[in-house]
Amino acid sequence: QVQLVESGGGLVQAGGSLRLSCIASGTISIVNRMGWYRQAPGKQRDLVAFITTDGTTTYDNSVKGRFTISRRNVNTVSLQMNSLKVEDTAVYHCNYCEDRCYWGEGTQVTVSS
Numbered sequence: 001q002v003q004l005v006e007s008g009g010g011l012v013q014a015g016g017s018l019r020l021s022c023i024a025s026g027t028i029s030i031v032n033r034m035g036w037y038r039q040a041p042g043k044q045r046d047l048v049a050f051i052t053t054d055g056t057t058t059y060d061n062s063v064k065g066r067f068t069i070s071r072r073n074v075n076t077v078s079l080q081m082n083s084l085k086v087e088d089t090a091v092y093h094c095n096y097c098e099d100r101c102y103w104g105e106g107t108q109v110t111v112s113s
Helices: none
Strands: 002-007 010-013 018-026 033-039 046-052 057-059 067-070 076-081 090-097 101-103 107-112
Touching (some): 002 090, 018 090, 018 107, 046 067, 057 067
Parallel strands (some): 010 107
Antiparallel strands (some): 002 018, 033 046, 033 090, 046 057, 067 076
8 A cells, every 4th residue: 555645735826836745655666656647626637747766757748848747766756836827726636656556635736817
């Protein structure tokens, strides 16, 4: 079992920045993928970005050039979000995958105009 705890959400004005962090605990594989998904009200949960343990990153086109995903070790991941837009407003969920995937409860990010 793996547990995920997110932090760093909040309210920010358009053009501002926020940094999200996630820590995974439990039985952690040395080979895994961690990332972030987001879900706005009434919409499906969509990929934001993920990073593998060898440092390979993948971003959704809507955040390329504005968001940066990084990790210090096998059980943490961060998402630096710059130039935030109103449409970035959503609940952001941390995701950890090895043989199966696990989800955090989510942290609210609200961007005001």
